[in-house]
Amino acid sequence: MRFPPLRFIILILACLAQLYLFVRIRSAINSSRKSDRFKRQAILAVGAGIGLLFLLNTYHVFRPVSWLDPPLLVRIILFYAAAVWSLGSLFSAVLLLAVQLAGIVGRLVMRVCRTRSEQSASVAVDQGRRLFLRVGIGGLAAAPVVLSGYGAAYAGRAYEVEELTLPFGHVLRVVQVTDIHAGVYMTRNELRRLGDQVIDLAADLFVLTGDYISNSMVFLSGCLKEMARVRARFGTFATLGNHEHMYGRLSQIQAVFQEHGILLLNNAHRIIHTEQGPFAVVGIDDLQRGDPDLDAALRGLDRSIPTLLLSHRPEIFPDAADRGIPLTLSGHYHGGQVKLILPGGGISLAHLRTPYPEGPYTIKDSRLYVSRGIGTTFTPVRLNAAPEITLFRLT
DSSP, X not given: OOOOHHHHHHHHHHHHHHHHHHHHHHHHHHTSSSOHHHHHHHHHHHHHHHHHHHHHHHXXXXXXXXXXXXXXXXXXXXXXXXXXXXXXXXXHHHHHHHHHHHHHHHHHHHHHHHHHTTOOSOOOOOHHHHHHHHHHHHHHHHHHHHHHHHIIIIITTOOEEEEEEEOOSSOEEEEEEOOOOBBTTBOHHHHHHHHHHHHHTOOSEEEEESOOBSSOGXXXXXXXXXXXXXXXXXXXXXXXXXXXHHHSOHHHXXXXXXXXXXXXXXXXXXXXXXXXXXXXXXXXXXXXXXXXXXXXXXXXXOTTSOEEEEOSSGGGHHHHHHTTOSEEEEOSSGGGSBOEEETTEEEOHHHHHOSOSSEEEEETTEEEEEOOOSOOSSSSOOBSOOOXXXXXXXX
């Protein structure tokens, strides 16, 4: 199975981070006043712990885990601890390296200044100051791991309902859910809670825009069973994401959707007749992993009918705008999932990879909305990119 190069880039960086942190911790242990026997045992324990956590998380990222609803304690020990450490340690290593480089530069500058002022006398070492700096650096290094734990335990589960009013040519309440990623981090209980929240929104139309599973087809049926509890006035429509194609066959996927009564629009459309007149829902396959065909999806459709396009990835938007489609709904990027807030705005890997990482966009009279989605991938952590259920009040 081929994986996107980004995974391997992150894996290499994470490996380097583990090695760097181990070297720093080993150096700190060796510089302590403990016995040599204690130092050897402590270094061995640290190395084993770092290695085990990293290997557990790497295995979960690259190999399908088909364990349906493992007990909470097992999930914490086998999955969450490893994932939180792997992400947090990456940022901890970056911070420590930055501090170390700044210290090297600072010492070089001080040495040059002393030489120029001919201050050759030795300077006494302030042990209290050194201890204070070590404690401060240790706290700085621990902060990303603590934040990652918060992002997994709370921020990744605090669903927000985003409400938008958009012109469409047809009055509708549409609820979008995307990127559920059912798996060991998105259990059946979480899916049931999600379904209950959507039911409470009383949608006229319920749409799903891909990535229902994380890394195994075994989770698809349970996910769709919970989503099928939603009884929208004009029905539920879905399109596929990249994860379905990565872990399942199209015929297998279609059979599961049919079993649960959810209409899968794969390069197809459906016209819905209402007292206000007709409107159309169009769905296309995933732009990268699937076989997308917008021409086939629109074939035979009267372009004067208000049309809603479902596409897992948002990069279809310029083509949709050229064809006069008034509204496109997408997901895929999770709003960056882990996003740094800077003075100029948020930045994440998603913001570097696409012009449409999250939120609303406009080209002429056409609009795109990219949802942050519900679930997570690579890691269960979300920071500054809360999961969302989106309610559109179309007019």
